[in-house]
Structure formats: structure tokens, C-alpha cells
Amino acid sequence: MNTSLSAAVPLQAWIDGIGFIAPGLPDWPQARAVLRGEQAWQPAPSILPAAQALPAAERRRASRVVKLALALGFEAAAQAQAQADVASLRTVFAASGADGHNCHALCEQLAGDDRLISPTRFHNSVHNAAAGYWGIASGSMQPCQVIAAYDASFGAGLIDALGQLAVDDEPVLLIAHDSEYPAPLHAKRPTPDCAGLALVLSPRPGPHSLAAITLSTTGAPALALADKGLEALRQAVPALRALPLLAALAQQQAGELVLDYLPPLQLQLVVRPVRPC
Amino acid sequence: MDGNNVTPLLLSAFTATTCLGTGLAALAAGLRAQHGGLQPCLFETVALPTWIGEVAGVDEQSLPAALQHYDCRNNRLALLALQADGFAEQVRAAVDRYGCERVGVFIGTSTAGILQTELAYRRRDPATGALPDDFDYRHTHNSFSPAEFVRDVFGLESITMAVSTACSSSAKVFAAAARQLALGTIDAAIVGGVDSLCLTTLYGFSSLQLTSTQPCRPFDGERDGISVGEGAAFALLERAVTPAAGAVLLRGFGESSDAYHMSSPHPEGLGAQLAMRAALARAGLQAADIDYINLHGTATPANDAAESKAVNALFPATTACSSTKGATGHTLGAAGAVEAVICALSLQQGWLPGSVGTVALDPALQLNYLTKPQTAAPRHVLSNSFGFGGSNCSLIFSRQS
Numbered sequence: 001m002n003t004s005l006s007a008a009v010p011l012q013a014w015i016d017g018i019g020f021i022a023p024g025l026p027d028w029p030q031a032r033a034v035l036r037g038e039q040a041w042q043p044a045p046s047i048l049p050a051a052q053a054l055p056a057a058e059r060r061r062a063s064r065v066v067k068l069a070l071a072l073g074f075e076a077a078a079q080a081q082a083q084a085d086v087a088s089l090r091t092v093f094a095a096s097g098a099d100g101h102n103c104h105a106l107c108e109q110l111a112g113d114d115r116l117i118s119p120t121r122f123h124n125s126v127h128n129a130a131a132g133y134w135g136i137a138s139g140s141m142q143p144c145q146v147i148a149a150y151d152a153s154f155g156a157g158l159i160d161a162l163g164q165l166a167v168d169d170e171p172v173l174l175i176a177h178d179s180e181y182p183a184p185l186h187a188k189r190p191t192p193d194c195a196g197l198a199l200v201l202s203p204r205p206g207p208h209s210l211a212a213i214t215l216s217t218t219g220a221p222a223l224a225l226a227d228k229g230l231e232a233l234r235q236a237v238p239a240l241r242a243l244p245l246l247a248a249l250a251q252q253q254a255g256e257l258v259l260d261y262l263p264p265l266q267l268q269l270v271v272r273p274v275r276p277c
Numbered sequence: 278m279d280g281n282n283v284t285p286l287l288l289s290a291f292t293a294t295t296c297l298g299t300g301l302a303a304l305a306a307g308l309r310a311q312h313g314g315l316q317p318c319l320f321e322t323v324a325l326p327t328w329i330g331e332v333a334g335v336d337e338q339s340l341p342a343a344l345q346h347y348d349c350r351n352n353r354l355a356l357l358a359l360q361a362d363g364f365a366e367q368v369r370a371a372v373d374r375y376g377c378e379r380v381g382v383f384i385g386t387s388t389a390g391i392l393q394t395e396l397a398y399r400r401r402d403p404a405t406g407a408l409p410d411d412f413d414y415r416h417t418h419n420s421f422s423p424a425e426f427v428r429d430v431f432g433l434e435s436i437t438m439a440v441s442t443a444c445s446s447s448a449k450v451f452a453a454a455a456r457q458l459a460l461g462t463i464d465a466a467i468v469g470g471v472d473s474l475c476l477t478t479l480y481g482f483s484s485l486q487l488t489s490t491q492p493c494r495p496f497d498g499e500r501d502g503i504s505v506g507e508g509a510a511f512a513l514l515e516r517a518v519t520p521a522a523g524a525v526l527l528r529g530f531g532e533s534s535d536a537y538h539m540s541s542p543h544p545e546g547l548g549a550q551l552a553m554r555a556a557l558a559r560a561g562l563q564a565a566d567i568d569y570i571n572l573h574g575t576a577t578p579a580n581d582a583a584e585s586k587a588v589n590a591l592f593p594a595t596t597a598c599s600s601t602k603g604a605t606g607h608t609l610g611a612a613g614a615v616e617a618v619i620c621a622l623s624l625q626q627g628w629l630p631g632s633v634g635t636v637a638l639d640p641a642l643q644l645n646y647l648t649k650p651q652t653a654a655p656r657h658v659l660s661n662s663f664g665f666g667g668s669n670c671s672l673i674f675s676r677q678s
Contacts, residue, residue, distance in 0.1 A: 159462070
């Protein structure tokens with residue numbers, strides 16, 4: 001089935017920067033080394049850097065998901081040499097859920113007699129809280145999209161990001177991230193930890209372009225990763241459905257690959273690396 | 278691609294369900310008679326001195342047997358709304374025309390079916406703390422639930438996404454769908470918004486001291502907060518190849534961010550100005566071409582003041598505007614789609630909504646604010662939707678001459 005995204009306009013982008021955080025993979029350089037097979041993947045809790053770009057009060061109170069999203073975005077922007085222009089970047093956030101710990105605290109309190117919840121908890125409960133803090137941290141007044149599609153969230157975010165590139169001819173920072181729920185919601189949605197990736201996507205090649213990607217759809221199964229630990233992460237964290245793409249980028253491997261999207265639709269990417277990531 | 282070629286798009290069908298009633302006739306009748314649908318809050322076990330816009334008949338709506346796993350207030354409301362005005366039949370006709378792999382789904386929501394989780398937390402296992410086995414997180418609470426529900430109601434196999442940017446969510450779905458229609462990845466899109474009453478939003482807005490103890494009074498000098506509402510609204514978008522006279526078109530959209538605060542608007546409405554400018558630019562229109570603005574107009578002191586300044590910065594003092602939230606309540610993530618449908622009715626039927634609940638206009642706000650409905654022949658109207666996190670979206674709709 002190759003019909004659905006038989007677009008009149010090609011869905012394509014140049015990847016200019018990458019950000020990455022996952023369990024045992026604290027940033028893109030270390031993830032790249034593992035994906036190239038230079039190091040073995042060792043399980044370890046995700047490391048979430050402090051949200052340095054936020055004002056002090058917000059930084060102290062920044063939740064795990066906010067730290068995750070901001071670290072991903074700034075790492076990708078730095079590699080794309082877009083750090084100075086971060087305020088001019090439009091963004092697409094893709095996340096399966098909001099802040100799980102905050103959600104649990106609210107539901108627990110609302111199930112009891114004292115329902116006078118904290119106003120900060122409430123405004124942090126929105127799905128776009130991380131995107132809102134990104135706006136404050138980056139100063140970007142550009143369009144900011146926030147998408148959810150359960151396990152298909154990365155694919156949905158990529159589709160809208162490529163749509164924005166084609167329609168508005170401006171770079172887009174795509175930040176796909178997911179975080180864990182504590183018990184008891186964890187049993188219903190067992191995302192193991194915070195993890196995600198960010199890609200600076202440009203409509204045309206530039207001096208920092210790492211690879212070109214072209215998107216279509218297929219019914220073929222997704223590419224599984226050879227490493228069992230990484231494959232488990234790919235299946236457990238919606239944003240990490242993108243791992244086969246990152247592996248191709250790390251290995252500078254040109255060719256086609258398939259990512260999971262929304263059954264029966266799968267994403268087929270043609271990857272053309274142009275320089276080491 | 279030239280960004281100006283993305284629109285216009287045809288709204289080939291549309292519908293809305295709010296506290297004014299199920300479907301377009303109830304919405305139009307309520308607005309034209311300035312009959313609001315707000316009532317004192319008696320929802321669930323909520324004990325708050327506030328007024329709400331509750332939709333009648335949601336509890337009685339049942340889901341088809343094959344879709345029982347989606348059962349929650351939010352999806353019942355979605356189905357109630359989809360069945361009104363022949364909307365579902367028109368979607369099915371579009372699916373027959375284009376194929377199930379060519380009709381996309383783009384649904385805005387802020388809280389989806391979180392009420393189901395709130396209720397499940399009262400039924401935790403006393404020994405283990407576990408949630409009950411019958412609680413289905415994915416198909417009720419998760420933000421994707423209403424979008425996946427609509428996809429499954431119509432048996433679709435194409436691009437589907439939820440947009441969740443708080444109270445701008447279901448305005449931004451029009452932009453996301455327009456992009457895919459422009460790219461040709463789809464031939465039609467179901468766009469819409471669904472948000473339903475829950476404890477999180479009622480107690481949450483109350484905690485921020487943003488709920489009024491009376492029916493909300495947009496742009497009134499004594500306004501003191503919102504009335505939380507619920508609603509569902511949908512439109513079927515298609516490329517406007519040869520639109521018939523009188524057809525309603527999506528002519529422009531503009532998105533921006535405040536980059537200012539999580540729950541307060543920029544005081545000068547700078548982000549709102551950017552969104553309105555971007556929508557005008559994409560529509561190829563001047564501010565003076567806009568015959569009516571459906572304001573976000575939540576009736577909080579800060580929101581209405583900031584939006585008023587933003588409108589003043591761009592539009593002539595004569596541009597007619599009003600908020601319709603005094604009639605419907607603030608339907609949160611559904612507000613963008615509800616108010617898009619109000620704009621479509623205004624264009625199609627030739628009237629401009631007058632505010633409900635506004636007694637004495639705030640003299641500090643310099644708008645041509647309609648406190649009574651007007652008969653008119655608007656050609657171009659703009660709708661504003663702004664949300665927490667500084668998310669702004671403006672839409673422009675036009676009537677094909």
C-alpha cells in the first residue's frame with residue numbers, strides 16, 4: 001500500500017541537527033556510538049539535564065518532561081548551529097502523553113475530599129506544557145504545534161513537520177518525547193522512562209545538513225534493531241519508533257527504511273546521508 | 278510550494294453541539310435569540326460556586342458495540358455531535374468518493390476522556406492501589422482517544438492526529454489539515470474539537486481564580502472569569518476546486534506563540550497579533566476586509582484586555598467583534614472548532630452574533646463589540662483561539678460570492 005501519501009508535493013527534508021536522550025543514552029554523541037556498534041548499550045536511567053535556559057524559578061520547578069524536551073531541542077539546535085536563531089525556529093512537539101507524575105498527583109487529589117488543587121499543577125497538566133516552557137526558554141514566538149497520536153506520535157509529528165516545511169518553506173524543530181507514569185497509571189501505560197529525540201529539519205540543504213529524508217507510506221513492517229535492548233526501547237517508547245532512522249544516520253547508511261506509524265499505515269523513509277552526523 | 282496556495286478550502290459539511298443543544302439549529306437559535314446555555318454547576322460531585330455549559334443527552338448516548346472500549350463522556354459527546362445535521366452521512370459519502378485511505382482525521386482536545394481516570398482513581402484496589410481492570414486508559418484518557426475514535430467510527434486508514442495545545446487545539450487542526458490537503462497526502466479531512474466536563478478543568482480553573490461565580494460576562498467592565506463548558510464541533514474540509522456561490526471557505530490560518538507565561542497572556546497581545554497577521558497574509562486580505570471577529574473572549578480580566586489591545590493594533594475601530602462564550606461557555610479544546618462553526622453559520626445565514634451575558638461594556642476596551650446580534654452580509658470573518666502555554670491560532674473564513 002503505497003497510495004496514501006502519494007503526495008503531489010514530495011514530503012522531504014534535510015536534517016541539520018539531532019538531539020537524543022534515552023535510558024543509557026544521555027545524548028546524541030553517545031547514542032551515535034552505540035548505534036554504530038562502537039559501544040554496547042548498557043541499561044541505565046535517563047539523565048535529564050537542568051533546564052538552564054529557563055528563568056531561575058521555572059528552572060527549579062521544571063518537571064522531568066520539561067527538562068527532557070528542552071534538552072532535546074537545544075542539543076539539536078546546537079548541532080544545526082541554530083543556537084543563536086533558536087527564537088526564530090518554529091516547532092512541532094509530538095508526545096503520547098503529558099506529565100504523568102503531575103497527572104497522577106491531580107487525579108489522586110481529585111479522588112479525595114480536598115480538591116483544592118495547586119494552580120501550578122493545573123497549568124502544568126496541559127499536553128503542551130513542555131512546548132509552553134520551550135517558548136519561554138527559547139523566546140520563540142513562531143508557530144508551535146503539539147501533536148498526540150498514542151504509539152504513532154512520532155510519525156504524526158513528522159508528517160506535520162514535513163507539511164510545514166513544504167507549505168511555509170521554513171526550518172522546523174521537531175521534538176518527539178515521552179515520559180513515564182508512576183503507579184497505578186504505569187500499569188496501564190508502561191512507558192519505562194523519559195526518552196525522545198529532536199531533529200532540526202530544513203526545506204533545503206545548508207552548510208550543516210547531515211542527511212536528506214523523503215517520506216512515503218507502506219504497509220511493510222518496521223525495521224527492528226539487532227540489539228535486543230535497543231529494540232525493546234523502540235517498542236516501549238513511542239518517540240523511539242524513530243530509532244531505525246537514527247541508526248541509519250549514525251551509520252551513514254543510505255537507503256530505505258520503514259518506521260512504525262498507525263496501522264495499517266507505516267512510514268517509508270529514503271535516507272541519503274551527506275556528511276557524518 | 279507557495280504558502281498562499283494552501284487555501285482556500287471548502288467546508289463541505291459542518292456541525293456543532295454545545296450547551297445550547299445538539300446540532301446547528303440549536304446553536305443558531307440560541308445565538309440569534311441571545312439565549313445562553315449556562316447553568317449553575319451541578320456536574321458530578323463538583324462543589325464549586327460556578328456556572329457551566331453542560332451538554333444535555335451525553336450520558337444517554339451509547340457507543341456501537343464494536344467501539345465500547347472507547348466509552349467515556351468525551352467520546353459519547355463526540356458521537357452525539359457527529360450524528361447531528363447529517364454530518365456523519367456526508368463524511369461517509371466523502372469516504373465513498375475518495376477511499377478510506379484518503380480521508381484524514383485532525384481532532385483538537387485538551388483533556389480528552391480524563392474524567393474516566395478521575396473516576397477510576399476512586400475505585401483503586403484498597404490493597405494494591407491498582408486501577409480497575411475495566412479502565413481503558415488508551416481509548417478514553419489519552420489525548421489521541423477522540424481522534425482515534427473518529428477514525429474508527431468511519432473505518433478510516435489515513436493520517437490521524439490529535440492536536441493538544443489547550444484552548445487553541447481545535448483551531449490548529451484546521452491548519453494541520455490544510456497542510457496535508459495542500460501536499461496531496463489526503464483528499465478530505467475531518468477536523469474538529471471535543472472537550473467534555475471533568476474535575477481537572479473545573480477545579481483547575483477555580484484554583485487559578487479564573488472561574489466566575491456568575492454566568493461569564495465577556496468584555497464587561499465587571500467580568501471576573503470564565504464559565505467552563507463542553508462541546509464538540511466538526512467540519513469536513515476538501516479542496517475548493519469550483520466552490521458554489523454561498524459556500525463557506527477556510528481562507529487563512531495563522532499560528533504563533535507568546536513565549537511569555539504558562540497561564541497568562543502577553544499583556545499587549547503580541548502573540549495574538551502575530552497569529553492574526555499571519556492569517557491575513559495567508560488569506561491575502563487586509564484587516565479592513567474582515568467584517569466580523571469572533572473573539573477568544575474568555576471573560577477573564579487579563580485575557581479580554583490583552584485580546585482587545587491586539588485587535589486594536591491591527592483592525593479599524595469599526596470592525597464588529599464579539600465573544601460567543603457567554604452563550605456556550607468556554608469549551609476549551611473544542612472552542613476553536615465550535616467558533617469556526619459559528620463563523621460558518623454567520624457567513625451562510627447573514628448575521629453576526631451578539632454577546633450573551635455582557636451587561637455594561639468595559640469602557641477601557643475600545644472595540645466595536647456587539648452586545649446584540651446584527652443582520653449583515655459578512656464576506657470575511659476571523660476567529661481567534663488562544664491557549665495555555667502561549668499558543669495562539671487565528672482562522673479566516675469567507676463566503677464564496
